[in-house]
Amino acid sequence: MFSALRCVVARDLLVVMRNKSDAANTLFFFAVVVSLFPLGIGPETALLRAIAPGVVWVAALLASMLALARMFAADFTDGTLEQMVLAPQPLGVLVAGKVFAHWLVSGFPLVLMAPLLGLQFGLEGDAVLMLVVSLLLGTPVLSLLGAVAAALTLGLRASGVLVPLIVLPLCVPVLIFGAGAVDAVASGLAAGPHLSLLAAYLLPSVVFGPWVASIAIRIALE
Amino acid sequence: MSSSINWFKYSSPPAFYPLAGLMAPWFLALAAVLTAAGFYIGFFVAPTDAQQGEAYRIIYIHVAAAWMSMFLYVMMAFWAGFGLAFNTRLSSMMASAIAPTGALMTFIALWTGSFWGKPTWGTWWVWDARLTSELILLFLYLGFISLQAAIDDPRRADKAGAVLALVGVVNVPIIYFSVQWWNTLHQGASVSLTKSPSMAATMLTGMLIFALALWMYSIAAVLMRVRSIILERERHSEWARKFTEAAP
Amino acid sequence: MKWASIGDFIAMGGYGLYVWGAYLVTVAIIAAEIAFLVARHRAARKGSQDS
Numbered sequence: 001m002f003s004a005l006r007c008v009v010a011r012d013l014l015v016v017m018r019n020k021s022d023a024a025n026t027l028f029f030f031a032v033v034v035s036l037f038p039l040g041i042g043p044e045t046a047l048l049r050a051i052a053p054g055v056v057w058v059a060a061l062l063a064s065m066l067a068l069a070r071m072f073a074a075d076f077t078d079g080t081l082e083q084m085v086l087a088p089q090p091l092g093v094l095v096a097g098k099v100f101a102h103w104l105v106s107g108f109p110l111v112l113m114a115p116l117l118g119l120q121f122g123l124e125g126d127a128v129l130m131l132v133v134s135l136l137l138g139t140p141v142l143s144l145l146g147a148v149a150a151a152l153t154l155g156l157r158a159s160g161v162l163v164p165l166i167v168l169p170l171c172v173p174v175l176i177f178g179a180g181a182v183d184a185v186a187s188g189l190a191a192g193p194h195l196s197l198l199a200a201y202l203l204p205s206v207v208f209g210p211w212v213a214s215i216a217i218r219i220a221l222e
Numbered sequence: 223m224s225s226s227i228n229w230f231k232y233s234s235p236p237a238f239y240p241l242a243g244l245m246a247p248w249f250l251a252l253a254a255v256l257t258a259a260g261f262y263i264g265f266f267v268a269p270t271d272a273q274q275g276e277a278y279r280i281i282y283i284h285v286a287a288a289w290m291s292m293f294l295y296v297m298m299a300f301w302a303g304f305g306l307a308f309n310t311r312l313s314s315m316m317a318s319a320i321a322p323t324g325a326l327m328t329f330i331a332l333w334t335g336s337f338w339g340k341p342t343w344g345t346w347w348v349w350d351a352r353l354t355s356e357l358i359l360l361f362l363y364l365g366f367i368s369l370q371a372a373i374d375d376p377r378r379a380d381k382a383g384a385v386l387a388l389v390g391v392v393n394v395p396i397i398y399f400s401v402q403w404w405n406t407l408h409q410g411a412s413v414s415l416t417k418s419p420s421m422a423a424t425m426l427t428g429m430l431i432f433a434l435a436l437w438m439y440s441i442a443a444v445l446m447r448v449r450s451i452i453l454e455r456e457r458h459s460e461w462a463r464k465f466t467e468a469a470p
Numbered sequence: 471m472k473w474a475s476i477g478d479f480i481a482m483g484g485y486g487l488y489v490w491g492a493y494l495v496t497v498a499i500i501a502a503e504i505a506f507l508v509a510r511h512r513a514a515r516k517g518s519q520d521s
Contacts, residue, residue: 148385148389152382152385152386153369153372156372157372158368158372159372162365162368162369165361165365165368166365166368168361169358169361169365169390170362170390170397172358172397172401173396173397173399176400176401176403176404177400180403180404180407197400201396212385216385219378219381219385220378220382222377222378265471265479267471268471269471270471270483275483275485276482276483276484276489277483277488279482279489280488280489280492283493283496284492287496322503326500326503329499330496330499333492333495333496334493334495334496337489337492338492340488341488439500443503443504443507446507446508446511447510449511449514450511450513450514453511453514453517453518454514454517457514457517457518463518463519465518466516466519
């Protein structure tokens with residue numbers, strides 16, 4: 001079972017390596033969106049420091065949304081997804097592999113880039129660290145919830161607009177706990193409760209996300 | 223075996239169609255009577271509130287609509303889940319029929335909440351826990367409706383919608399909790415919009431009667447809508463032609 | 471609750487705009503929903519006849 005998982009992850013990463021621009025686009029989008037806020041609001045440092053956690057988090061959410069369509073779309077059109085459904089390995093495991101690969105390409109880079117953007121907004125050391133930790137816990141949830149939404153909208157014309165509408169309301173708790181953790185540290189409070197709640201949201205998502213997504217894939221392929 | 227009840231007699235769309243047609247007008251009538259009663263008690267029996275003056279009378283409809291919006295979402299998820307689990311068409315049709323009414327209830331809750339907030343707290347919108355949760359609930363309804371609208375095959379639409387509704391219903395308490403938490407963290411000691419006046423018994427009665435009235439109305443609206451859905455989906459069948467020829 | 475006059479009832483202690491703004495829009499939405507449902511049913515009936 002683990003070899004199947006490794007196989008799926010390796011294949012998806014190989015596909016991305018051949019089209020590096022896809023992965024890079026997510027990062028560029030992230031950076032561009034974050035940079036728009038000071039331009040729209042003004043360069044006053046105190047204000048920017050106050051809104052930094054929320055802005056970086058929302059931008060990370062939106063950047064993750066962009067990449068979601070790619071998760072199953074290519075495999076759906078060329079028939080690979082059907083093969084996966086018919087394979088002897090549990091579909092949930094294969095889907096987990098695809099979600100992990102998606103996160104490695106579209107979620108994890110955001111975590112790595114976040115400190116730079118946080119510093120741009122004047123966040124200090126501890127807060128920047130918390131930004132990284134909260135995004136590290138939160139971006140996998142985005143990939144997992146996004147997998148369900150992507151599976152539900154497989155092959156639909158309007159999937160580009162539909163996926164954000166479906167996923168973003170469900171991501172509200174992650175946004176609140178994640179940005180809240182950074183806010184807490186920036187104000188000198190403890191972020192323990194926020195991180196615990198984030199982790200509490202992450203664990204069921206990891207356990208149930210791939211399963212629900214595989215149900216949705218079977219529905220789409222009928 | 224004439225004494226056994228066939229529980230599943232009405233679970234086929236052709237059997238449910240006339241039953242729903244019979245029931246809907248009664249529920250509408252009940253809703254009208256309850257509305258009149260609630261209006262009388264709410265506006266002619268309940269006294270003026272000491273702090274909020276007459277403006278508090280908006281809560282009758284605001285709270286009733288908010289309750290209905292949440293109740294209908296749970297009902298929608300229930301029927302969708304039932305349809306997904308047991309592959310029954312009518313259950314899924316009920317879920318699809320509930321969604322628009324639920325969304326409208328949510329909108330009414332938001333609109334009336336806003337009109338209550340302006341005179342009492344000074345702004346048309348307050349990011350308090352309940353209004354913000356209602357807003358997210360509206361997005362959840364719209365997501366369900368849009369997803370079903372985007373899928374051409376009705377059975378796929380039923381099942382995909384069911385998955386979304388079930389994921390949503392599990393998330394709603396979490397979303398509500400997180401928004402409440404967010405609200406208390408950021409607002410601290412300031413009072414929230416949802417703090418109702420200390421309820422005189424008559425005020426509470428008015429609110430409950432309005433809630434019942436909206437519930438009866440929702441049932442009527444859902445029954446009417448499911449009749450249209452049944453006809454739309456079954457329009458090529460013989461029973462549909464016969465039924466729609468016979469009586470209006 | 472005794473209202474001194476119909477004028478008082480409509481004015482709602484100065485909050486008339488808000489109270490009636492809330493209730494009238496609600497009534498309008500519900501009336502519109504019923505109207506839409508009736509129209510939709512009529513169209514569905516017609517659709518069953520044509521096929």
